[in-house]
Amino acid sequence: MKRKYTVLLIALLVVAGLFIGGLSGCQRDRGTAAVKDTLVVALPGMPIALDPGHTNDLPSSQMQLQIYDTLFRMDYDMSIIPNLAERYEWENPTRLRVFLKRGVLFHNGDEFKANDVKFTLERAVNLPHVSSLADMIESVTVVNDYEATIQLAYPFVPFLANIAQPGMSILNERAVTEMGQPAHAMAPVGTGPYRLVNIVQGDRLEFTRWDNYWGTPAPVENLTVRVISDVATRLISLETGEIDIMLNGAPQDLNRIRNHPDLQLIHEMNLATHYISFNVTRPPFTDVRVRHAIQHALDMDSIAQAAFLGAFPRTRGPINTRVWSSIADSLEPFEYNPQRARQLLAEAGFPNGFSMDLYLNEGNPQRLDVAEITQNMLRQVGINASIQIVEWGSYLSLLDRGEADMYILGWSNPFDPDRGLYTMFHTSNWGSAGNQTFYSNPEVDRLLEAGRVETNPTRRMEIYQQAQRIIRDDSPWIFMVAGAEIVGIRNNVRGFNVHPSGRHKFFTVSFSN
Helix, strand or coil, rough: CCCHHHHHHHHHHHHHHHHHHHHCCCEECCCCCCCCEEEEEECCCCCCCCCHHHHHCCCHHHHHHHHHCEEECCCCCCCCCCCCEEEEEEEEEEEEEEECCCCCCCCCCCECHHHHHHHHHHHHHHHCCCHHHHHCEEEEEEEECEEEEEECCCCCCCCHHHHCHHCCCCCCHHHHHEEEEEEECCCCCCCCCCEEEEECCCCEEEEEECCCCCCCCCCCEEEEEEECCCCHHHHHHHHHHCCCCCCCCCHHHHHHHCCCCEEEEEEEEEEEEEEEEECCCCCCCCHHHHHHEEEEEECCCHHHHHHCCCCCCCCCCCCCCCEEEEEEECCCCCCCCCCHHHHHHHHCCCCCCCCEEEEEEEHHHHHHHHHHHHHHHHHHHHHEEEEEEEHHHHHHHHHHCCCCCEEEECCCCCCCCCHHHHHHHHHHEEHHCCCCCCCCCCHHHHHHHHHHCCCHHHHHHHHHHHHHHHHHHCCCCEEEEEEEEEEECCCEEECCHHHHHCCCCCCCCCCCC
């Protein structure tokens, strides 16, 4: 009998050991210490595309940053630093020589060479989502395997910053050509610190460290990016330790994160601008009097405070005050004046108001708050706004096609006024290229084109400030708030910093014991 109990006890211990081993699959022994080998990050939305040329949305470029490298990178102070480029020389204002790092390997084992640079940059010129970053490129010449010359059509001051964006990440020519773009988008081949190993649509992306990475290897072997659209669920997952980093926290949760014993809060301003937008090609928003009426019908100071609780600063212009040449602080706001709103509606032929749809994406409680308060205020002047909430990918497609009357959105990373204004307001960028308002003003086009070729900083600033004044008066956007990062991280997370662009590196992160 004693022997039977002994055998049973040993069997139970073996089973228990297997069970514990299964639970600790995210750990490995290093001496006596168990170290986590998987970093889990939560995002609110699924990336639209992992091919850098086929989207410009934030979740996608966030993931591209982990997979690929660019010729140059933008540091945390927004300075531009060579990355895959070893060094560079401007031969004249339109001709750039780039000398490439040697021995850099793509995830398929191919060596990075100048032909990959030529393929990537010339391809980007013709892709709508990133063409505004690249359409000043006239040609790329391969000098040898480790040197390329980029010829611009005109001098363009922020060119290095443009090609430092995730949308200009360097692709492996052979991989894209042989696999085809759709297959490559699902199994991307980059030179970055992590390589993608699995996608579960709508749920997660799984990465593993690229051990042949040319730079500093990622301290953590595996990266899992979970898609959790509900911000409350994201926070609970952080508190329970199910995830290690939570992006896009809610303003109402600042104190909850700050006061939690196991969490750290990061709350910093970024370069984004959040706005309510009209599609100015859809009646009745073709009439500027209607757009002005809605501006006067909305108490934007109250809306911003109620929805963002002061965590996001109020803005009154199309580009964030952190961006050079912004005059958001000095542009005259539209007075909250419902009587003036009703008067303008009557002048435009709508004395009894009208009905319209107001769109936003799911999983963003602040935008929902903005939509509901906007709906109530518009009702006071006779406008019936029906709120439509759409999944992120479908939402962007709908906006690209110009099918929304009004919508709520944000634009991140206007590191230069060209990126913040030309991309979003020039006629050539209608739809997927960025101008989802379908706004067009010949004078604004002229100014933004002049800003692209102007090299004198004083004159360039004057051009962009004049354009901002016209855009304010034309009202394709209702300016709402400037952007902020609200990030919660577990106390054992080390080496994570938020980037002003809203695109963060996870390959610098480690865990404390």
